[in-house]
Amino acid sequence: MAETSLQGSEIKELIEQRRWGDLRMVLSQHPAPDLADLLSNLEMNERALLFHVLPREVAAEAFSYLGTKEKDALIRDLTHEETRRLLEDLSPDDRTEFFADLPGQAIQRLMNLLSPGDRKETLQLLGYPEESVGRLMTPDYVAVKKHWTIEQALEHIRDKGSDSETVNIIYVVDDSWKLLDAIDLRKLILAPLGHTVVQVMDDSFVGISAYEDREEAVEWIQRYDLVALPVVDPDGVLLGIVTVDDVMDVAQKEATEDFHKITAISPLKASYSESSVWSLYRKRVGWLVILILVNLLSSGVIAAYEETLATYIALAFFIPLLIGSGGNAGTQSATLVVRAIATGDVKLSQWARIFGREISVGLLLGGTMGLAGGLLGLFRGGYQIGVVVLLAMISIVLVANLFGTLLPFLLTRFRLDPAVASSPLIATLADGAGLLIYFSLATKILGGMR
């Protein structure tokens, strides 16, 4: 626990009384993310004041934890010189993230404030595609040569370490900067000082391309339990590293995207709380309108059986129950499979085994719900209706369940995003199939007129 939790009121008082020394002392006891929270809860003028009191590196770190809009607002309150210093103090990956969210002309204006070296670096990092590993990468790492002694290596780490994003992993490169190994700092510390680096190398490391999807980086860091992942070019030359903290943020963002996709929402650009009405509308309306068209299948089925329905109006009673249940079961199985594919729990090649298992699950679920529905039918409409509802429920739940299982596999097979098999899509398709099953069973059993 930080010794005391940050009290906005206490801070406001110190600002009002202009007790800068005390303020600086109180602030120094809190980690950057808490300071960022404090900043975003303060009013505009207090915010800039507080920001000035923070030591430069702390201010830059706190800045990097702010939301996009808050960063924008804060930077408007700073002078040119202050902005220049802030940009200089940001770590390269945080700077890339900040720039990537800015509109084009603002990038240009701020870019001019950077030193030539920082500008080149930033342009290079921004040159990688959105959502690529390159965008997450920082060139601030420590590299050593394999013929160095441990003592030389440690000396070098002492020299370069304070500017580096992490020293927990040290990279071994050759003269053309080709990556040879990634070594835990612990290994260097534990080795006798006279040994050479090559003696602690194990030639086993994983490196990733800067053009890979950032989800790959998540998967690799997770799979190999790394704290940093080296990024290499096609020749194996070390370009930078991606650290586990950035990857955790990406993992969370990607999971959020999957949550949205699974309910038929296109990925939001900003967070939900920061999104505007208009952008929420645009990200949601697309699929909703498509689903209206899909829904015409159901309407078509009803139109085809309109006479049956008019004759046996009691059938209408069970429409929501039957199509709802199919939708619910199909939604469940689709989400299970979509998530299992996303986490690597299930592979495309296993589709037949999973499909077979879901036949059993679907029959059990359909049987249970068929009994419940059948009893309702019996009480409501008599023996025949009871049988219709029983059989319809079993078939509908089974079909929807299998459909929900298969569709994500099919989408994956054709290299489409399995999450397109969203709950609303599956539910809508299940509605159509459910109505068809229900009415065709009903006309058969009740001796309907078609």
Added chain:
Amino acid sequence: MAETSLQGSEIKELIEQRRWGDLRMVLSQHPAPDLADLLSNLEMNERALLFHVLPREVAAEAFSYLGTKEKDALIRDLTHEETRRLLEDLSPDDRTEFFADLPGQAIQRLMNLLSPGDRKETLQLLGYPEESVGRLMTPDYVAVKKHWTIEQALEHIRDKGSDSETVNIIYVVDDSWKLLDAIDLRKLILAPLGHTVVQVMDDSFVGISAYEDREEAVEWIQRYDLVALPVVDPDGVLLGIVTVDDVMDVAQKEATEDFHKITAISPLKASYSESSVWSLYRKRVGWLVILILVNLLSSGVIAAYEETLATYIALAFFIPLLIGSGGNAGTQSATLVVRAIATGDVKLSQWARIFGREISVGLLLGGTMGLAGGLLGLFRGGYQIGVVVLLAMISIVLVANLFGTLLPFLLTRFRLDPAVASSPLIATLADGAGLLIYFSLATKILGGMR
């Protein structure tokens, strides 16, 4: 990239030809997670053979990456002595995880193979509640005293570091083992050897209780960008640490649980691919049956308006369209809010602002879909039906959208899990509300008889 990817066929050949030396060499170039994959793809007898060839610590590490069932199967093939060695080599947190998944009598049997010290440690860790921070914790960390010199501290790290889960963070404790600070190893390395530990301390650290929900650990590690989180008792005494790699696994599991909850599936015990038909059935059937009852609301509405429907049978055509659209829009907003609450993007106190914004979003969505639906109604049933569908669609989408927004907040307010506002529940409730709106509008506008 690992130099060569692991070829199952090559390994099988080496096993068949009993070329143990070559086998050991090939295997040594691959990280433990790849070896675990290889193990689970081999047949039983090859698996045990291969496991014997691996160096002890590597074997234990690979073991910890296997699935529950595979661990079980493998341990059956080992002798008592081999099992004892394996258990000894497992790190305490991996051991806790392994034991936690075993049935009671197997725990007892294996527990007897442990040394008294390991047994005590394991029992202690297993004593924490399931899904608590204590279950993730390992006591293998390096602690130093604040009056030590940097040189003494580094000496101590060299001494203890090889048994420790991480040396990236060094913990400073007092004589009663109370945690005083958590220091980046980098700081120790960069400091002059003659300084004392107290000179590099910054008195700013976050510690967590062993009884906290493991999700808290995820949140803290993510928020403060840590590689390890110290676990303390109520007096601030250091009990152990939780490392970022374990926390990433937890984050993924928790996200999967949320995906399941959002489609009304109770949390699975095993992964989807490892779950049995029966357990999948049990985790899914509960909500499906509850939803049948909720669905009776819809059926009740239809029953109440049966005469209207019989008179204007054309109304049936739009039932799936209208209730489906409400369900889809409600599902979207519920998932947006549930996920935003889960990630901390939105707080309970912000409900009014979010609600206000969703009124606008709902009106825009409802307007768009109302126009589409109204046109369909116009073509299908004429002017009056067109108006009914237009107005019904706007109201249904707006109501469902607001309902999907509010329910997660309400659940949170009453300390329930917001994810109970699952897609199926929202869709089912939207069905009922949608039918009510549709039929009451229809009777008003068409001059129905009720």
